[in-house]
Amino acid sequence: MFEEQKIKEELDKLQEQNKDLVLENAALLARLDELSLKLQKKEEPGEESEEEEIDFDNFIIEEEEKCEFTGYKGKLVKECRRFLKEVSFKQYVDTIKQNIIGQDEGLELILTGIFNYIKGIGRDGIPP
Amino acid sequence: MGFPPKVNMLLAAPSGSGKTETFRVLKNYFAQEIPHLILDQVDLSNITSAGFKGKDPGSILASLVKEGSSYGIIWLDEIDKRLLPAHTSGGENVSAEIQGQLLAMLEGCTEKYMMKGLDEPVTIDTNLTMFIASGAFNMVREKKKVAQVKTMGFVQQKEKYEIYNAISREDIISMGCLYELLGRFHLLVNYRKLSESAVLKIIELSKSKIESELGMKLLLSEEFTEEMLSSSNQDFGCRLLTSMIYQPALFACKDVFLQGLEHPEVTIYCGGRYEIQEGKADSDYEQSQ
Numbered sequence: 001m002f003e004e005q006k007i008k009e010e011l012d013k014l015q016e017q018n019k020d021l022v023l024e025n026a027a028l029l030a031r032l033d034e035l036s037l038k039l040q041k042k043e044e045p046g047e048e049s050e051e052e053e054i055d056f057d058n059f060i061i062e063e064e065e066k067c068e069f070t071g072y073k074g075k076l077v078k079e080c081r082r083f084l085k086e087v088s089f090k091q092y093v094d095t096i097k098q099n100i101i102g103q104d105e106g107l108e109l110i111l112t113g114i115f116n117y118i119k120g121i122g123r124d125g126i127p128p
Numbered sequence: 129m130g131f132p133p134k135v136n137m138l139l140a141a142p143s144g145s146g147k148t149e150t151f152r153v154l155k156n157y158f159a160q161e162i163p164h165l166i167l168d169q170v171d172l173s174n175i176t177s178a179g180f181k182g183k184d185p186g187s188i189l190a191s192l193v194k195e196g197s198s199y200g201i202i203w204l205d206e207i208d209k210r211l212l213p214a215h216t217s218g219g220e221n222v223s224a225e226i227q228g229q230l231l232a233m234l235e236g237c238t239e240k241y242m243m244k245g246l247d248e249p250v251t252i253d254t255n256l257t258m259f260i261a262s263g264a265f266n267m268v269r270e271k272k273k274v275a276q277v278k279t280m281g282f283v284q285q286k287e288k289y290e291i292y293n294a295i296s297r298e299d300i301i302s303m304g305c306l307y308e309l310l311g312r313f314h315l316l317v318n319y320r321k322l323s324e325s326a327v328l329k330i331i332e333l334s335k336s337k338i339e340s341e342l343g344m345k346l347l348l349s350e351e352f353t354e355e356m357l358s359s360s361n362q363d364f365g366c367r368l369l370t371s372m373i374y375q376p377a378l379f380a381c382k383d384v385f386l387q388g389l390e391h392p393e394v395t396i397y398c399g400g401r402y403e404i405q406e407g408k409a410d411s412d413y414e415q416s417q
Contacts, residue, residue, distance in 0.1 A: 079161075
């Protein structure tokens with residue numbers, strides 16, 4: 001059981017590393033394209049390219065968005081992340097409690113469980 | 129690995145204490161904040177074992193299958209109705225069978241589900257699904273009430289059993305719940321007795337709602353408010369409060385129509401009595417109508 005957990009942890013770690021490497025690779029390819037284009041321009045003076053310059057930093061973010069936020073699951077993950085970013089736990093609990101009168105302790109436990117679940121989707125629910 | 133830390137919860141709350149309201153409020157809230165989060169309520173009293181008239185346990189996940197997503201919160205309402213033994217003429221306990229079928233679903237399993245309108249089966253992994261079950265557990269409360277009256281002997285008139293007393297895991301097992309099923313609910317939550325200020329707030333909200341529905345100003349006498357306060361934590365719960373105001377208000381409404389009053393003010397007293405007066409035109413009140 002312990003060994004199984006250890007393997008799972010290592011697998012998690014490797015997948016995380018792999019994700020970083022994929023993004024890094026995409027960025028390097030973009031850089032390569034950019035440099036090739038520049039070189040081409042130098043070889044052919046007088047001909048100006050109308051193509052926009054690639055924003056190196058934003059490219060990664062765009063790629064990440066493309067990778068993650070597609071399909072139903074992707075939309076859900078995106079919404080959960082936005083929710084977690086915009087709404088604090090206290091705000092969420094206060095809003096719900098305004099509408100359910102008189103049940104503090106029990107209701108808070110339920111709300112905590114749900115918030116944690118949403119946090120889980122937002123944090124780990126990344127589609128491959 | 130993309131597994132949210134899900135916790136299955138079991139909510140024990142007497143009738144009229146806000147179980148359904150909790151679901152309704154959460155549903156409305158998340159419909160705005162996270163529209164893609166599935167939050168579905170399933171009435172377990174309609175679920176029967178395979179081969180019997182009713183819905184199949186697989187239909188619990190219908191909303192997830194429809195969207196093809198394993199993520200979502202399924203609210204299993206009236207779970208207490210599925211804990212009491214229900215024997216067929218052949219001696220089978222249908223409730224135990226259904227509980228058995230729920231085990232794997234609550235624990236987390238990957239299964240293929242098919243439903244009308246789909247071309248191919250959808251795989252649902254309930255490891256990613258959160259389950260919240262709720263029930264009033266009235267049988268346990270009744271049993272405890274009887275037990276308490278017996279031990280009290282001749283003083284039973286002086287003491288009242290509190291229906292909001294917490295339900296324990298032992299109580300639920302005594303109802304007929306399988307140990308394995310109860311073990312799959314990580315958290316047992318009890319809704320408590322409402323405080324006086326909470327009940328007064330609910331009375332005020334109910335009054336305002338009825339006022340705007342019937343188009344007349346309502347005044348509640350002190351004795352009537354006291355009566356409602358003492359009724360609120362009994363068997364009917366807070367549902368009773370609305371009907372306690374609504375019934376005399378509706379009778380008064382009939383009289384208002386017959387008398388043709390334009391700005392009626394109705395004072396409600398104990399025992400369903402009421403008094404109608406022609407009030408002054410209140411611009412704020414009329415605007416709220």
